[in-house]
Amino acid sequence: MNRSWWKESVVYQIYPRSFQDSNGDGIGDLPGITSRVGHLKTLGVDVVWLSPVYRSPNDDNGYDISDYRDIMAEFGTLADFDAMLAALHRHGIKLMMDLVVNHSSDEHAWFRQARASRDNPYHDYYIWRAPAEGGGPPNNWEAAFGGSAWEWNEATGEYYLHLFSKKQPDLNWENPHLRSEVYDLMHFWLGKGVDGFRMDVINMISKPYGPDGRLPDAPVVKAGFLQPCFGAVTNGPRLLEHLREMKREVLRHYDCITVGEAPCATTRQGMELTNEQGGALNMLFQFEHMELDSVPGHPWGKWGCKPFELRDLKASMTRWQDELVGRGWNSLYLSNHDQPRPVSRFGDDGAQRVVSAKMLATFLHGLQGTPYVYQGEELGMTNFPFRGPEDLRDIESINFWREAVDGRGEDRAAVLDAIRRKGRDNARTPMQWDATPNAGFTSGTPWIAVNPNHAEINVAAEYDDPDSVFQHYRRLIALRRSQPALVYGRYRPILAEHPQIYAWLRTLYDDRLLVVCNFTASPAEFRLPDELDVVRWPLLIANYAVDPAQDLRCFALRPYEARIHRLQ
Ligand code: GLC
Ligand code: CA
Numbered sequence: 425m426n427r428s429w430w431k432e433s434v435v436y437q438i439y440p441r442s443f444q445d446s447n448g449d450g451i452g453d454l455p456g457i458t459s460r461v462g463h464l465k466t467l468g469v470d471v472v473w474l475s476p477v478y479r480s481p482n483d484d485n486g487y488d489i490s491d492y493r494d495i496m497a498e499f500g501t502l503a504d505f506d507a508m509l510a511a512l513h514r515h516g517i518k519l520m521m522d523l524v525v526n527h528s529s530d531e532h533a534w535f536r537q538a539r540a541s542r543d544n545p546y547h548d549y550y551i552w553r554a555p556a557e558g559g560g561p562p563n564n565w566e567a568a569f570g571g572s573a574w575e576w577n578e579a580t581g582e583y584y585l586h587l588f589s590k591k592q593p594d595l596n597w598e599n600p601h602l603r604s605e606v607y608d609l610m611h612f613w614l615g616k617g618v619d620g621f622r623m624d625v626i627n628m629i630s631k632p633y634g635p636d637g638r639l640p641d642a643p644v645v646k647a648g649f650l651q652p653c654f655g656a657v658t659n660g661p662r663l664l665e666h667l668r669e670m671k672r673e674v675l676r677h678y679d680c681i682t683v684g685e686a687p688c689a690t691t692r693q694g695m696e697l698t699n700e701q702g703g704a705l706n707m708l709f710q711f712e713h714m715e716l717d718s719v720p721g722h723p724w725g726k727w728g729c730k731p732f733e734l735r736d737l738k739a740s741m742t743r744w745q746d747e748l749v750g751r752g753w754n755s756l757y758l759s760n761h762d763q764p765r766p767v768s769r770f771g772d773d774g775a776q777r778v779v780s781a782k783m784l785a786t787f788l789h790g791l792q793g794t795p796y797v798y799q800g801e802e803l804g805m806t807n808f809p810f811r812g813p814e815d816l817r818d819i820e821s822i823n824f825w826r827e828a829v830d831g832r833g834e835d836r837a838a839v840l841d842a843i844r845r846k847g848r849d850n851a852r853t854p855m856q857w858d859a860t861p862n863a864g865f866t867s868g869t870p871w872i873a874v875n876p877n878h879a880e881i882n883v884a885a886e887y888d889d890p891d892s893v894f895q896h897y898r899r900l901i902a903l904r905r906s907q908p909a910l911v912y913g914r915y916r917p918i919l920a921e922h923p924q925i926y927a928w929l930r931t932l933y934d935d936r937l938l939v940v941c942n943f944t945a946s947p948a949e950f951r952l953p954d955e956l957d958v959v960r961w962p963l964l965i966a967n968y969a970v971d972p973a974q975d976l977r978c979f980a981l982r983p984y985e986a987r988i989h990r991l992q
Pocket of ligand 2: 445446447448449450451452453498
């Protein structure tokens with residue numbers, strides 16, 4: 425076992441726009457974060473991943489960067505940034521920045537020059553193609569936020585590629601000058617003392633150019649539409665080469681933490697990219713478990729919803745655990761700023777909210793990998809009851825509504841239901857600090873509505889309640905710190921076929937831990953497999969009161985019950 429601090433860490437993600445406003449403009453900001461470092465310390469996390477705070481016109485809330493070396497005016501100044509970093513470091517918390525270099529904003533100085541003329545030296549920083557024969561976009565790719573992935577540029581008479589919105593042109597990683605600009609800006613932030621990067625859609629930087637430089641059509645999965653292209657653009661031919669260069673030029677000069685966001689990644693790619701010898705990154709955010717509640721091939725893409733099956737979750741998690749062990753490293757996450765709230769998605773956000781949120785936490789932190797907690801997850805925050813398009817702020821949901829309802833006349837109720845389940849705004853409603861009208865987030869008008877349930881679900885209430893979701897997260901994080909088997913222990917599933925229970929062992933030398941989770945609202949009978957020879961089973965953590973006299977070898981798990989025992 426190869427020990428590393430980033431394997432032993434728990435990471436907390438902050439979405440700055442929604443965390444804490446300090447000046448009453450309704451928008452979270454850097455001084456707001458600085459004022460809340462105490463919360464992170466109380467929770468016990470080791471690292472903060474901060475979603476982008478760079479200068480940006482906010483077409484995609486900061487994931488469209490117009491200046492990589494400055495701070496968005498709404499969030500503060502570089503001096504505010506330095507003060508925040510110093511406050512985190514003073515409390516022993518590291519800072520991971522978001523690195524968004526698959527694309528920039530169309531308002532970045534590079535793109536302004538690039539689009540002006542084909543002769544401009546910056547032109548080649550982006551990806552340009554002539555119209556298809558007979559006119560129109562060069563291929564059939566659909567952008568992630570709807571419409572064609574190609575936008576016409578009048579001044580040069582070409583299309584440029586944008587896998588996301590048309591204000592997010594893709595950067596051309598074939599160009600060595602562009603690559604060295606990226607490495608320079610990484611040195612700039614690492615030189616300021618930041619501790620690493622979360623790399624936005626990093627497995628899309630190498631595009632699948634054909635021999636003639638063309639970008640081929642994606643396979644047709646929805647007749648009569650543009651085609652989803654993530655399958656075609658992820659894991660391109662030069663991806664590993666580019667990332668190894670980045671490691672050589674930048675990463676290996678610092679003791680830093682890296683995680684690459686990697687849609688469509690397979691375990692094989694996970695192994696390749698996170699292998700400590702030949703790879704380049706510490707870990708990936710893979711997406712398999714985030715797709716278990718989408719209907720494959722649905723014309724609505726991610727919006728075509730179905731209930732998730734525990735069987736699928738077990739199979740997917742087990743595959744990642746087994747295939748990366750000793751060859752790479754996993755990240756563990758159930759939520760972030762792009763995903764609905766886990767308690768609403770995989771648990772019960774009604775009567776069983778508290779136990780089911782604790783069960784999901786126990787599940788995640790009981791696996792092998794580095795756990796991520798997204799702001800509000802530690803409170804068991806829920807999805808938001810959006811009433812209609814006027815409540816939405818996210819470009820992805822707004823564009824889906826426009827295309828589906830306004831464009832194709834699809835059923836409003838069905839579209840709204842999908843957005844309520846899957847919309848990214850669910851994760852972006854303000855952090856719930858207390859029971860006051862704006863949940864302590866702002867003294868002004870928040871940029872997006874506060875969840876009406878903040879009167880009940882909030883930090884202040886959960887600090888005072890020893891049985892809160894927050895206190896469970898706190899105990900879980902402390903437990904992980906005291907139990908090397910939770911970090912490094914080998915994963916071995918048991919009761920693989922059980923329809924309600926997900927259970928496994930974590931073993932390190934002669935230490936054996938058992939994690940048991942009931943993923944349903946009904947009681948479930950647990951039987952320890954006979955070959956596990958045990959006489960004592962001290963309890964390490966649970967989400968219900970447990971009778972110490974109970975025989976662990978066979979007992980009934982209550983709704984969403986979860987525990988970790990040591991087996992002796
Ligand atoms: C990543 C980000 C997401 C953003 C997209 C484009 O998936 O997490 O929020 O919209 O990349 O940058
Ligand atoms: Ca503010």
